[in-house]
Amino acid sequence: MDSVTSQTPAPDVRTVISVDAMGGDRGPAAVVAGIARSAAKNPDIRFILHGPEDKLTKLVARRRSLTGRCEIRHADGIVTMDEKPSHVMRRGKGTSMWSAVESVRLGEAGACVSCGNTGALMAVSMLRLRKLPGINRPAIACLWPSRNPGGFNVMLDVGADIRADEHDLLQYALMGASYARNGLDLSHPRIGLLNVGTEEHKGRSELKLAHDLISIAAGSNNFAFVGFVEGGDIPSKHVDVIVTDGFTGNVALKTAEGTASLISELLKAAFKFTPLSRIAALLAYTSMQRLKKRIDPRRVNGGVFLGLNGTVVKSHGSADATGVSSAVKLAFQLAQSGFAERLAARVASSAAPRQDAAQDEENNER
Amino acid sequence: MDSVTSQTPAPDVRTVISVDAMGGDRGPAAVVAGIARSAAKNPDIRFILHGPEDKLTKLVARRRSLTGRCEIRHADGIVTMDEKPSHVMRRGKGTSMWSAVESVRLGEAGACVSCGNTGALMAVSMLRLRKLPGINRPAIACLWPSRNPGGFNVMLDVGADIRADEHDLLQYALMGASYARNGLDLSHPRIGLLNVGTEEHKGRSELKLAHDLISIAAGSNNFAFVGFVEGGDIPSKHVDVIVTDGFTGNVALKTAEGTASLISELLKAAFKFTPLSRIAALLAYTSMQRLKKRIDPRRVNGGVFLGLNGTVVKSHGSADATGVSSAVKLAFQLAQSGFAERLAARVASSAAPRQDAAQDEENNER
Numbered sequence: 001m002d003s004v005t006s007q008t009p010a011p012d013v014r015t016v017i018s019v020d021a022m023g024g025d026r027g028p029a030a031v032v033a034g035i036a037r038s039a040a041k042n043p044d045i046r047f048i049l050h051g052p053e054d055k056l057t058k059l060v061a062r063r064r065s066l067t068g069r070c071e072i073r074h075a076d077g078i079v080t081m082d083e084k085p086s087h088v089m090r091r092g093k094g095t096s097m098w099s100a101v102e103s104v105r106l107g108e109a110g111a112c113v114s115c116g117n118t119g120a121l122m123a124v125s126m127l128r129l130r131k132l133p134g135i136n137r138p139a140i141a142c143l144w145p146s147r148n149p150g151g152f153n154v155m156l157d158v159g160a161d162i163r164a165d166e167h168d169l170l171q172y173a174l175m176g177a178s179y180a181r182n183g184l185d186l187s188h189p190r191i192g193l194l195n196v197g198t199e200e201h202k203g204r205s206e207l208k209l210a211h212d213l214i215s216i217a218a219g220s221n222n223f224a225f226v227g228f229v230e231g232g233d234i235p236s237k238h239v240d241v242i243v244t245d246g247f248t249g250n251v252a253l254k255t256a257e258g259t260a261s262l263i264s265e266l267l268k269a270a271f272k273f274t275p276l277s278r279i280a281a282l283l284a285y286t287s288m289q290r291l292k293k294r295i296d297p298r299r300v301n302g303g304v305f306l307g308l309n310g311t312v313v314k315s316h317g318s319a320d321a322t323g324v325s326s327a328v329k330l331a332f333q334l335a336q337s338g339f340a341e342r343l344a345a346r347v348a349s350s351a352a353p354r355q356d357a358a359q360d361e362e363n364n365e366r
Numbered sequence: 367m368d369s370v371t372s373q374t375p376a377p378d379v380r381t382v383i384s385v386d387a388m389g390g391d392r393g394p395a396a397v398v399a400g401i402a403r404s405a406a407k408n409p410d411i412r413f414i415l416h417g418p419e420d421k422l423t424k425l426v427a428r429r430r431s432l433t434g435r436c437e438i439r440h441a442d443g444i445v446t447m448d449e450k451p452s453h454v455m456r457r458g459k460g461t462s463m464w465s466a467v468e469s470v471r472l473g474e475a476g477a478c479v480s481c482g483n484t485g486a487l488m489a490v491s492m493l494r495l496r497k498l499p500g501i502n503r504p505a506i507a508c509l510w511p512s513r514n515p516g517g518f519n520v521m522l523d524v525g526a527d528i529r530a531d532e533h534d535l536l537q538y539a540l541m542g543a544s545y546a547r548n549g550l551d552l553s554h555p556r557i558g559l560l561n562v563g564t565e566e567h568k569g570r571s572e573l574k575l576a577h578d579l580i581s582i583a584a585g586s587n588n589f590a591f592v593g594f595v596e597g598g599d600i601p602s603k604h605v606d607v608i609v610t611d612g613f614t615g616n617v618a619l620k621t622a623e624g625t626a627s628l629i630s631e632l633l634k635a636a637f638k639f640t641p642l643s644r645i646a647a648l649l650a651y652t653s654m655q656r657l658k659k660r661i662d663p664r665r666v667n668g669g670v671f672l673g674l675n676g677t678v679v680k681s682h683g684s685a686d687a688t689g690v691s692s693a694v695k696l697a698f699q700l701a702q703s704g705f706a707e708r709l710a711a712r713v714a715s716s717a718a719p720r721q722d723a724a725q726d727e728e729n730n731e732r
Contacts, residue, residue: 231620250562254597270653287636
């Protein structure tokens with residue numbers, strides 16, 4: 001990673017992260033604590049922080065690591081968790097979320113991070129940043145604990161859109177491959193298409209069509225296509241990127257989180273069952289901490305919006321300082337690698353022929 | 367449960383389970399070991415066992431608990447795991463699977479159990495048993511470890527069909543409620559509809575329509591409707607039955623199994639990391655066994671086919687004796703409770719108005 005020295009009068013935009021201080025479940029204090037942690041670890045990073053100026057000024061003043069590295073951009077409004085995206089699109093202009101996305105649009109920041117309402121953040125991001133030419137549906141990509149050496153696989157879409165046809169799924173494959181190259185440093189990522197079986201005759205018709213499209217695109221787009229994968233293969237070491245529609249992806253993600261939290265509860269209960277097992281629990285403490293760290297959802301915090309003119313990272317609404325700091329780290333890495341530009345170039349080059357076809361289709365439809 | 371004494375010359379068909387001995391990954395020995403275990407525990411149960419007579423006769427002769435309680439029905443053919451359902455429907459007549467389903471059709475057995483190929487078993491079951499009047503798509507229901515007092519929730523469809531419209535989802539709700547009453551002894555089950563959010567405006571259009579249909583049906587069908595639930599709510603104690611289409615349900619089920627097995631591997635690795643943690647592992651052994659038993663997939667073995675004229679239980683292909691015995695236990699309980707007849711009555715009474723509408727639609731389509 002090229003580090004940019006902080007003496008430069010105008011800092012490289014790739015080192016600046018735009019952060020929405022509001023809208024998360026734990027309020028701005030957790031967000032400021034998180035970016036302070038990132039600032040302490042990463043001497044190159046700078047922030048533009050969006051939200052109510054007086055409140056944020058006080059919170060930032062308490063953090064030495066942020067001195068001179070965090071500009072506060074005043075915004076009165078807050079997007080709440082239950083606000084409808086359509087409402088935020090019409091009336092969200094004065095909110096911290098809108099302002100945070102705007103900094104990316106204006107080229108002041110290399111990426112944006114928000115803990116706010118996912119649907120609203122996607123709506124504002126689409127409205128202000130606009131979709132990349134050639135992209136029909138943007139997607140949200142998440143990291144998934146896996147058996148691969150790097151410890152994570154990528155899955156997309158996990159909830160940007162509840163629908164995806166074969167062309168959308170192809171675009172997800174291209175975007176996911178690009179994200180794996182820039183976010184996970186995998187030069188030749190392996191892509192799998194989520195289905196209810198691995199045999200080619202299985203699944204919905206759009207999946208069979210997508211199977212063929214992705215298979216054809218693999219060679220010229222520098223990724224491998226492993227074909228259909230099943231739910232049990234998402235953490236597999238035989239695949240790096242799992243492509244699916246946003247409905248299935250969202251259900252799978254939440255099902256996995258729910259399963260992990262059920263097992264963790266049952267594990268705690270099992271260790272409390274007898275005096276002997278309580279002693280075992282004490283001895284096992286470090287082992288359990290090691291495991292917990294390995295699958296800690298805060299470490300994989302950050303859904304990345306793909307397919308827009310700019311990088312937006314959605315942090316968990318309930319993220320604490322550790323969670324916010326993970327999301328910021330991911331945003332910084334993507335900004336540094338010039339991910340948005342590379343993805344745009346990749347999509348443009350591979351989507352050109354399909355663009356024309358889509359144009360024809362649209363003309364027919366009208 | 368009314369026990370039927372074994373002195374009766376013709377045994378009550380509700381105590382007879384028809385078992386496909388072939389097609390499972392572990393072969394007929396595991397199946398015979400499983401039914402022998404069930405026979406030892408349950409003095410009322412009897413079996414009709416389908417497969418190659420000479421092989422099965424030898425296996426059964428070795429099990430004292432099966433003496434005089436297991437009739438062998440010869441069938442040469444075996445349905446393999448990779449055989450296409452359409453092929454089995456055309457050419458499967460001489461197979462043990464076909465023969466096992468046939469025993470239910472002929473009224474010789476109260477339910478059928480098979481460890482074979484799911485798609486083929488569903489195809490043969492639909493062909494021979496036929497769908498219940500009023501049912502468009504049969505479904506497979508599975509048990510899911512949960513926080514409820516009984517320890518399990520029901521989810522359907524987990525893979526009978528990759529599509530489901532709002533009427534199918536309503537039928538799944540009715541069938542799931544009936545199954546929860548007869549299989550889990552819940553008098554007033556709570557039904558949830560799987561979606562990507564709990565707000566009513568979220569999700570695909572068929573889900574919004576199904577939400578209204580199920581909501582209306584709840585009162586007269588003796589269940590409660592809790593509305594939309596998310597992937598994380600599948601093991602929740604606020605719901606008993608989760609309704610979804612077979613594509614989403616299958617992905618969710620396999621994702622949960624994959625997550626559980628990843629955590630179990632990581633847990634083992636964590637306990638092997640240091641000498642101290644190895645000691646902890648020894649002390650924690652009974653706690654871990656307790657947890658393992660709680661979420662042991664063999665204990666929840668048995669996907670039940672709903673919506674047919676007869677009860678078919680699909681056991682895991684890799685089921686060992688414990689797994690087969692669980693599936694047999696479930697089949698016996700359902701046969702005893704007269705589940706198939708009760709479900710038929712329930713569907714018939716609630717589907718009458720819709721039947722007429724569907725008839726009209728079909729007529730229009732032709």
